[in-house]
Amino acid sequence: MASHRFKQHSVLVANTFAFTMCFMVWTMFGEIGVPIAEQLDLNSTQFGILTAVPILTGALSRLPLGAMTDHYGGRPVFLAILIFVIPAIWAIQFATQYWQLLVLGACIGLAGGSFSVGITYTAKWFEKDRQGLAMGIFGAGNAGAAVTKYIAPTVIILLGWQSVPNLYAVILLITVVLFWFFTYSDPAHRHTQGTSLREQMKVLNDPKVWKYCQYYSVVFGGYVGVSLWLTHYYMSEYGLGIQLAALIATVFVLPSGVIRAFGGWLSDRFGAHNVTWTCMWASMIALFIMSYPNTHYSVQAAGGQGTVDFGFAIPAWLFTVALFVVGIAWGIGKASVFKYLSNEYQENLGLVSGIVGLAGGLGGFLLPIMFGILVDLTGIATTVWMLCFGVTLVSIIWMWWTERRVPILTREETPTPPATH
Secondary structure (H helix, E strand, O other), X not given: OOOHHHHHHHHHHHHHHHHHHHHHHHOOHHHHHHHHHHHHOOOHHHHHHHHHHHHHHHHHHHHHHHHHHHHHOHHHHHHHHHHHHHHHHHHHHHOOOHHHHHHHHHHHHHHHHHHHHHHHHHHOOOOHHHHHHHHHHHHHHHHHHHHHHHHHHHHHHHHOOOHHHHHHHHHHHHHHHHHHHHOOOOHHHOOOOOOOHHHHHHHHHOHHHHHHHHHHHHHOHHHHHHHHHXXXXXXXXXXXXXXXXXXXXXXHHHHHHHOHHHHHHHHHHHOHHHHHXXXXXXXXXXXXXXXXXXXXXXXXXXXXXXEEEEEEOOOHHHHHHHHHHHHHHHHHHHHHHHHHHHHHOOOOHHHHHHHHHHHHHHHHHHHHHHHHHHHHHHOXXXXXXXXXXXXXXXXXXXXXXXXXXXXXXXXXXXXXXXXOO
């Protein structure tokens, strides 16, 4: 009979591995979408839609999947997701038309919905003072996006893009077997048995839920949207090949995924608010640098002696440094936002994490489409970073108005009662 401590760590490791593989699948169109776009002659908007459709279904599924996790437990729900998406992944290699890819992309998007299942399943196995770290370790599965950037471009060049979904289907089948043998169920974790969905949904009346949705739409939605766009951006803006572009893009994707565990520890140590506030400011400053467009100036010389021409553009190395800062800030922020939730919504954490995860996923869905539309309309590549800067600024203002201007004490910041004499 396995001890409780063994079960905790076994569930955490298996859960994190399964989520990493799901995230790898969920973001695959960011890489295979590049040769598909060339093959089908897609414009930037169509490319953005192709990469964003799996993100949409993954986002929309997070709320019902989170509620199901509260009711049935994380293990059976996670297994059902893994089994469902395998046939859809395998079938992508046979798609020859745009609409077929969109339909199959919508099906594999369910892999992204596994987040609200896994985060709740993980949290309920750990004590409250360790939940931030545990959820952070699980959330490091976001690094699955980096796994795709390492694997997919090489497979595309060697074997063609159709081989990527075939390989991913096999990997996910192995994941199902490992998950079955190394995870456990505990009936005590099903806190909402006998509670109707309508009663559970009353949590939407809490304005703080909507605020956390906004935060997560930046740190997670931004992470997903930018991850999907980066390879394409490096190729179009700096003229890199797909392998080199994807490799450099991991400077953002990999650290942002892995550091989430450290963000969970920081949130346990310093509080969700302090960590999130710092992350928002750091990312906004870096995004301001990234937003500067390639600019050329022509100045009239003194005495009418012609003109003086000069220009300024963000070089690839400076852009990549700023991108790294954004990735670190958002990676830590993804953990700190969920620390807010574990502090305040322990009893219905699955549902609330589903709601907040839905908002984050919708951000990841909308951003690539908006990126494509902005580039098609303006012809300016850096408008994508201007958009990210704007939504980050909204979060900072909202946080200042509700948490900094009038300090709000959460359970993690309970004041010390005065001494009695």
